[in-house]
Every structure is written in structure tokens, then in C-alpha cells.
Amino acid sequence: MPQAKANGIDIEYESLGRDSDPLVLLIMGFGAQLIFWPEPLCEGLAARGFRVVRFDNRDIGKSTHLVGLAAPDARAVLAEVMAGRRPEVPYTLDDMASDAVGLMDALGVERAHVVGASMGGMIAQLIAINHPKRTKSLVSIMSTTGRRDLPAGDREALSTLFQPPKSSSREDLIDMSILVQKTLASPGFPATEAEIRATAVRRTDRAPYDPAGLARQSAALIAAPPRNALLAKVRCPALVLHGGADLVVPPAGGDDTAQSIPGAELIVVPGMSHDFGLPLVPVYLRHIGDFFESVEARAAIAG
Numbered sequence: 001m002p003q004a005k006a007n008g009i010d011i012e013y014e015s016l017g018r019d020s021d022p023l024v025l026l027i028m029g030f031g032a033q034l035i036f037w038p039e040p041l042c043e044g045l046a047a048r049g050f051r052v053v054r055f056d057n058r059d060i061g062k063s064t065h066l067v068g069l070a071a072p073d074a075r076a077v078l079a080e081v082m083a084g085r086r087p088e089v090p091y092t093l094d095d096m097a098s099d100a101v102g103l104m105d106a107l108g109v110e111r112a113h114v115v116g117a118s119m120g121g122m123i124a125q126l127i128a129i130n131h132p133k134r135t136k137s138l139v140s141i142m143s144t145t146g147r148r149d150l151p152a153g154d155r156e157a158l159s160t161l162f163q164p165p166k167s168s169s170r171e172d173l174i175d176m177s178i179l180v181q182k183t184l185a186s187p188g189f190p191a192t193e194a195e196i197r198a199t200a201v202r203r204t205d206r207a208p209y210d211p212a213g214l215a216r217q218s219a220a221l222i223a224a225p226p227r228n229a230l231l232a233k234v235r236c237p238a239l240v241l242h243g244g245a246d247l248v249v250p251p252a253g254g255d256d257t258a259q260s261i262p263g264a265e266l267i268v269v270p271g272m273s274h275d276f277g278l279p280l281v282p283v284y285l286r287h288i289g290d291f292f293e294s295v296e297a298r299a300a301i302a303g
Contacts, residue, residue, distance in 0.1 A: 001062070006102030007095070012062035013055035013103060017046030022136070022296060023109045026054040027100055029118030029142075030161070030221055031214050033061035035202055037117075038276050044285040050292060053107065057120075058091070058099055059213030061206065066090065071212035072219040074162070081222060089219040093119070096220065097126035101134055113292050115139040118249065118274065119221050122146065125257070128238070129230045137295045138238040138261070139288055142246055142274050144253030145260050146226040157183050157247040157274075162218065164211060173204045181275065187245055188271015189279035196277075231260040237298075238264035239291045241284070243272030265291070 003010045014034060024045055026037045034054040042052045056063035069090035080087035100123065104112055113136050116124025121143025128135040144150060152158075160183040165176035177200035185191060238261045242254025251268055258266035267287055272280060 003062075004103055004106035006106050007099045009058055009064035009066075009099065011055050011058075011064070011099060011103050011106075013053055014042075015051060015053045015107075016042050017049075017051040019051060021046075021049055021051040022292070023104070023107070023112040024050045024052045024292065025100060025104065025112040025114050026052065027114070027116040027120035027123050028054070028057065029116075029120045030217055031060060032118075032120075033203060033206060035061075035199075035206065036276055038278060038281050040278065040281045041276070041284050044281070045289055045292075048289045048293065050113070053103070055100075055103060056207075057096055057123075057217070059210065059216050065210055065213045066216060067212070069216060071215040074215065074218045074222060077219045077222045086225065087219075087223050089223045090216045091220055093122055093220050093224045094126055094130060096123045097130055100124075100127055101131050104134060110134065111136040113137045113139070113295070115141065115288065116143065117141040117276070118143055119217070121257075122221070122224060122227070125227055125231060125234075128234045128236055129227065132234070132236065135236045136299075137236050137292065138234065139241065139291065140238070140254075140257050141241045141284075142243060142249055142254070143240075143257060144249050145228045145231060145256050146224055147228055147256055148226060150256055151250045151252050153249055154247040161248060165209070168209050170204055173209055174200045177203050184248065184274040186243060186271055186273040186275055186277060186280060188269075189277055189283070191275075191277035191279060228256070228260045231257070232262065234261050237291075237295045239287070240264050240266045241287055242266070242268050243274060244268050244270040245273045248274040 121140040240258040
């Protein structure tokens with residue numbers, strides 16, 4: 001896969017579809033490599049007339065790992081936030097949003113349909129907030145505004161998501177990935193054991209495990225202030241897609257996101273949790289693809 005220089009780092013990315021087609025920029029969540037965007041989803045969007053780019057965020061996969069920066073203690077960062085202070089962290093979600101816009105620059109694209117999942121949804125929101133002229137539309141999936149009084153996710157699920165593996169051995173890393181996938185799995189759209197294991201193996205073998213990088217991403221996530229007031233100024237078309245069975249970000253997070261963005265459409269999918277298993281691809285492809293086609297059609301009519 002190619003790399004691009006963007007915002008002072010190297011970003012590993014993959015592009016599907018014709019370069020001349022409208023760009024869909026896919027931003028994955030905490031600790032997740034670009035491969036967690038299912039290939040059939042990317043191929044399906046490309047077949048509907050879009051150029052699809054998925055990439056590794058900083059400190060994950062094959063993009064730059066900021067080894068010169070400290071690895072914060074997530075509990076200490078959280079304690080600062082809970083005390084009403086804004087902690088110092090190695091980088092912020094705003095920096096990660098600037099990475100994505102820098103990738104657009106490197107690709108020579110002025111505007112994109114910006115799609116983010118979980119933490120990636122927060123980053124996508126910040127692109128729409130900080131870079132409105134670069135955002136053709138916004139899709140926020142299984143994400144939240146970060147409002148402090150929203151219901152918290154399931155404690156056991158969150159604990160599993162942030163739990164380190166028993167060791168850095170290949171088998172322990174695979175086992176940990178399988179555990180995380182099963183914890184986040186959608187009860188209404190169950191993936192097969194073979195699919196789950198294949199994803200875990202691919203994730204493990206594609207790039208080394210980097211606990212310090214995960215700690216820096218975690219600190220950026222925890223320290224991010226609520227975005228409600230800023231989202232009220234977003235004027236691009238927006239779709240909020242959320243699972244009715246999401247254990248990590250309860251549906252209230254999606255509802256609050258949609259209510260915060262003027263004119264945003266909210267779709268809650270029963271039986272969907274916090275994952276991108278292959279059984280969910282037709283659901284994502286239908287809702288996201290239809291939304292993009294509608295945005296493009298309205299833009300064509302407006303001239």
C-alpha cells in the first residue's frame with residue numbers, strides 16, 4: 001500500500017475506485033487498523049461511483065508511530081478530566097483530524113465525504129468543525145459528542161477494549177483480538193468464528209503491537225472536550241449511524257450527535273453493536289451509499 005506525507009507524518013493508505021470519482025475518506029477508531037473497514041464495503045462504495053480511501057491513523061498499523069513522545073497513563077488523564085481540568089497529552093483528536101486533511105492534500109482532493117467510526121467518528125466530526133470547506137458530508141458511526149453526562153458504555157466491554165494482551169507473543173495477540181471482536185460483536189449480525197479469527201490473524205501479522213502508541217491514542221480520546229456547541233455550527237449534510245445494541249457507545253451517544261448537528265439524519269440499527277462484521281456490510285453499504293448518492297444528487301441540482 002502507498003504512503004503519503006501529511007501533517008508531518010507518514011500515513012499508510014489504500015485507495016479503491018477511480019481517482020476522478022468523489023472521495024470517501026474512511027477514519028477508523030481507537031487502536032484499529034485500516035483493515036477493519038471491510039473490503040466488501042469499500043469495494044461496494046467504489047462500485048457505486050466513489051473513490052474510497054481508508055488509512056491507518058497515527059500510532060497504529062503502518063503509519064508513523066510517534067516513538068519520541070511519552071506514553072501517558074490513561075487513568076491519570078481520566079482523573080484530570082474528571083476533576084474538570086484539561087490534561088496535557090502528546091497530541092489531540094484535532095491533530096488527528098489535521099492528519100486526515102493532510103492526507104486529502106497529498107491526494108490532491110479539495111473536498112471529501114468524511115466517514116468515521118467510534119473514535120474515528122469524533123475525528124470526522126472535528127474535520128467538519130475545523131475544516132468545513134473540506135467536508136462535503138459527514139457520516140458519524142457508533143460515535144458520540146463526548147458530552148460528559150451521557151450514559152457510559154458497558155464497564156466490562158470497555159475494560160476488554162482497553163485490556164492489554166497477556167504477552168506480546170503472536171498467539172496472545174491473536175487471542176486478545178478475538179476476545180475484543182467477540183465483545184464488540186453485533187448480536188443481530190453474528191460473524192463466524194472463521195471470520196473473527198482471520199481478522200485477528202491479519203491484524204496481528206500486519207503491524208507490530210505498540211502499547212505506547214495505544215496509550216497516546218487513548219490519552220487523545222479521553223482528553224477530548226465535548227463537541228456539542230461546535231457541532232451546532234456544522235452546515236454540511238450529516239448522517240449519524242448507530243447500533244441499537246452498542247455496548248461501548250450507548251445509542252444515546254448517537255442520538256446526541258444527531259441532535260447537535262443541524263439537519264442531521266439519525267439511523268439506529270436494531271441488533272447492531274460496535275463492529276464491522278461481514279454480515280453488517282449490506283447494512284452499512286445501503287445506508288452510507290444511499291446517503292452519499294443523495295448528497296451528490298442535491299449538489300448537482302444546486303449547480
